[in-house]
Amino acid sequence: MSEPDAAALVAELETAAKTFDTTSATSICDRLIAGMYRQPAPIDVKLAKQALGLLRSMRAFADMRRLGDACLATGQDGAQIVRQYAQALIESGALVAAEKVLLDLASREPLGSAEGDEARGLLGRTYKQMYLDAGNPRASGAKEALQKSVAAYLEVYENDPSKTWHGQNAAEMLLRAERDGLAIEGPDPRVIARTILDRITKAHEAGEADIWDLGTARQVAMVLGEGDVAREWLKRRMEAEPDAFVLASGIRQLEEVWGITEDDLAWGDMLAVMKSHMMEAGGGQSIQVDHLPPEPEAFEQRSGGLEKTFGSAGAVTVKWWTLAQERLRAIARIEDHVGTAIGTAFLVKASDLNPEWGDDAVAVTNAHVVSHPPAMRGTIEPDDAVANFTMLEGLDPIEVTELLFQSGPLDLDVAVLRLASVPEGVTPVPLAKALPRADGEQRLYVMGHPLGGELKISIDDNVLIDHDDVKVHYRAPTEPGSSGSPVFNRNWQLIALHHAGNDRMERLHGEKGTYQANEGIAFKAITEACARPPGVG
Amino acid sequence: MAHITFIHGIGNKPSIDELQRVWERALADADGVDLGAEGITAEMVYWADVMYESPSVAAGSHESADTAMELGEPEVDVDLAEAALAADEEAWLAGLRGKLNFDADGDDEYAPPMEDIGAEFERIPLPWAIKRRLMKVFLRDVHHYLFNTDSTPRPGETYPCQDEIRRRFVEAVQRGAEQDGPHIVIAHSMGTVISYDCLKRVPECPAVDAYMTIGSPLGLDEIQDKLQPGWTRDDGFPHDKVRGDWVNIYDHLDPVAGLDPAIANDYRKGGVNMVRDVQQTNPGAWRHDAGKYLGGPQFRGHLARILEIESV
Known part of the structure; x- marks a missing residue:
């Protein structure tokens, strides 16, 4: 592969990265790798670095690993390439492999050199992850990993105090050791934090702080317990429009190192803001949601402080995220009576479907999840189905009492179910008036219980591709088992009922050919069909 | 669903795609009206290239944030x-x-x-x-x-400026008229002069369902004088071409609209005030910014009402 060819492929990758088109990215990687193996000389280091960086920004770590492997195997083993490869290993959980690669890199690149410091920082990150993954401070090797993590970060920071990211991590891990009751050697984390905060504040005032500095400042302010200061830095960072990778790093740090959830009264609002920005930025993963504010009022009260700091922009994201959480409360896992998960369902107002069905909420799922007679193998009868609202603590699964409407899997693939009771305080999902524009830029959000597991919001590459009056195609690689999930527009209004995904989905509007896509049924088609019946069939 | 025809105001602008993106984003930001999510199509009538050599680099130029008003050397004379x-x-x-x-x-x-x-x-x-x-x-x-x-x-x-810009506006409105649902024109600053001129004085310009003007200088006598024949104070409302509301949003401290902000008394229908003049307070020093108008609660409230939608 000549350099122009490689450059063209990297340019293609750049386009794919802009829309989080991970399917195309994988295919481009295939071609890039095949080309690399055909050439006698290694790929140009700049191109390799750019390609790896693009994959990182999409959080496409499997492809990043493959490409890194191919670079190293074909002789492109520049320090930057090795470092990015190690990063992919860490992100995909191959921590021991990452440690070996980074130890080797650190032995090649001296302390104080750019790559040497980066390698040591990533080693600190690797050991930190080992400690966090252990999930138990007393586990074999856990304390040792934490000590190594602190030592790796501190080595760089103490040698060069301008390496604030390393210092911040050292401070956070030392604080974590305090919280976990582990005696770890090192300075007072608050002293490190204060020094770093002063330094970044000066840099910011001089207009010299970058986006990573803003995140570092927020985190050291947290080490100092200065909430208002931390929120001010978070605001600055969000205004700088960080990409998905940057956001994910911050979210991971809050969740894993600090153990914060959205209902944390001290810091949870910051996590909510970052998650909502993450959903806006898209990027390679689903967000698992297993914590809700205990009471809407409590969240309101708490977010008041955040709104004060963030002004209208901050209030938006909190409000938007709150609305997302409200939708989550209306989603149930459809199970049989022994608790086997079958699919997802969600509540809509019955009168939105058919005025004669009354004002109560009813549950909507796919006919291939629940129908009578069962539409296919694995489908259960309404009598055997219960709706388990997993976000609502202390609520037993609710029996299905009536099948109000169904349309088979090859038609609208929908079943409308009346439940024995409707959970209190849950708002049925509102319906969108129209489908979003099919201009390739509209984001959709799918909420459900993939494979019957925890409730998740898919934010992965979730772009609307096309739609007609009945079908909606989107590139949101929902995990298998998301049948019956609601598909929302950006305003959290229901636009479709998810029902299938296929690598070779036939295109709409009679166009020839196939593409990789998920398919939902336009909800307007379902409401029109429900208003038409009589009865089931 | 609805269709919106935008037309921009004075000064040079970034490229048409960038400008439309900036406007749509300003509309959607902060829990606003997200046209894409609502399935509402839109087109920007772009005329900066009739007067300026190339698109401006600074996003928004005269319509952008306060910092962009730190003007350097003029781009053109x-x-x-x-x-x-x-x-x-x-x-x-x-x-x-x-x-x-x-x-x-x-x-x-x-x-x-x-x-x-x-x-x-x-x-x-x-x-x-x-x-x-x-x-x-x-x-x-x-x-x-x-x-x-x-x-x-x-x-x-x-280009003869008026002929060329009129042609572009009328063609865009013709395309908008072919879309489903209500068709709304949203015009800013000088774009309000152009859109009014076409709606009132160009016979082949199709009718629209609603008309929204923001930061408009249409209240100035000198502009009204040049909109004759066609405009009269008692019958200035383009009732043949605007089937529904004309909402005019202004900020008193906008240096363009603030010269004569309320226009209902200048664009009557059969001697009766028809235009809804709505005051909005835009933030910051630079109140003429289209983005600030599009982001304001009064503007958004009226747009949501006209579109019959609820935003987040």
Whole structure:
């Protein structure tokens, strides 16, 4: 592969990265790798670095690993390439492999050199992850990993105090050791934090702080317990429009190192803001949601402080995220009576479907999840189905009492179910008036219980591709088992009922050919069909 | 679903795609009206290239954030002071300059003595150099349009401004009329003069369902004078072409709209006020910004009402 060819492929990758088109990215990687193996000389280091960086920004770590492997195997083993490869290993959980690669890199690149410091920082990150993954401070090797993590970060920071990211991590891990009751050697984390905060504040005032500095400042302010200061830095960072990778790093740090959830009264609002920005930025993963504010009022009260700091922009994201959480409360896992998960369902107002069905909420799922007679193998009868609202603590699964409407899997693939009771305080999902524009830029959000597991919001590459009056195609690689999930527009209004995904989905509007896509049924088609019946069939 | 035809205001602009993106984002930001999510199509009528050589690099230019108003060297010569103008044009310009309450063609750095500053302008917290430069752009763009002056933005490319911009607007409205659902025109600044001119005075311009003007100078006598024949104070409302509301949003401290902000009494239908004049307070010093108008609660409230949608 000549350099122009490689450059063209990297340019293609750049386009794919802009829309989080991970399917195309994988295919481009295939071609890039095949080309690399055909050439006698290694790929140009700049191109390799750019390609790896693009994959990182999409959080496409499997492809990043493959490409890194191919670079190293074909002789492109520049320090930057090795470092990015190690990063992919860490992100995909191959921590021991990452440690070996980074130890080797650190032995090649001296302390104080750019790559040497980066390698040591990533080693600190690797050991930190080992400690966090252990999930138990007393586990074999856990304390040792934490000590190594602190030592790796501190080595760089103490040698060069301008390496604030390393210092911040050292401070956070030392604080974590305090919280976990582990005696770890090192300075007072608050002293490190204060020094770093002063330094970044000066840099910011001089207009010299970058986006990573803003995140570092927020985190050291947290080490100092200065909430208002931390929120001010978070605001600055969000205004700088960080990409998905940057956001994910911050979210991971809050969740894993600090153990914060959205209902944390001290810091949870910051996590909510970052998650909502993450959903806006898209990027390679689903967000698992297993914590809700205990009471809407409590969240309101708490977010008041955040709104004060963030002004209208901050209030938006909190409000938007709150609305997302409200939708989550209306989603149930459809199970049989022994608790086997079958699919997802969600509540809509019955009168939105058919005025004669009354004002109560009813549950909507796919006919291939629940129908009578069962539409296919694995489908259960309404009598055997219960709706388990997993976000609502202390609520037993609710029996299905009536099948109000169904349309088979090859038609609208929908079943409308009346439940024995409707959970209190849950708002049925509102319906969108129209489908979003099919201009390739509209984001959709799918909420459900993939494979019957925890409730998740898919934010992965979730772009609307096309739609007609009945079908909606989107590139949101929902995990298998998301049948019956609601598909929302950006305003959290229901636009479709998810029902299938296929690598070779036939295109709409009679166009020839196939593409990789998920398919939902336009909800307007379902409401029109429900208003038409009589009865089931 | 609905369709919106946007038309921008005075000054150079970024590329058409970028400008439309900036406007749509301003509309959607902060829990606003997300056109894409609502399935609402839109088209920007772009005319900056009729007067300017190439798109501006700074996003938004005269419509962007306050920082963009830290003006450097002018991108083009917008000074009409030394242009050779016909007597009627000179007279018209003199009238409009008089309204501005200071000499827009003077030295950019000159600030008038306090006693010469009218109370109206004292309240506008804008540096004089910026205000004067804005008014130069305003005078030039509005003059070129209303007098159909030839413009040669690039070598070998000459347009009679009004003919060319009218053609673009009318064609966009024709395309919008073919879409499903209500069709709304949203115009800013000089775009309000162009859209009004077409809706009132160009017979082939199709009708629209609603009309929203923001930061409009349509209240100025000098502009109304040049919209004749067609405009009269008692029958200025383009009722043949605007089937529903005309909502005019202004900020008193917008240097363009603030000259004569409320226009209902100037664009009546059969002697009756029909235009809904709505005051909105835009943030910051630079109140003429289209983005700030699009992001304001009054504007969004009326747009959501017209579109019959609920935003987040």
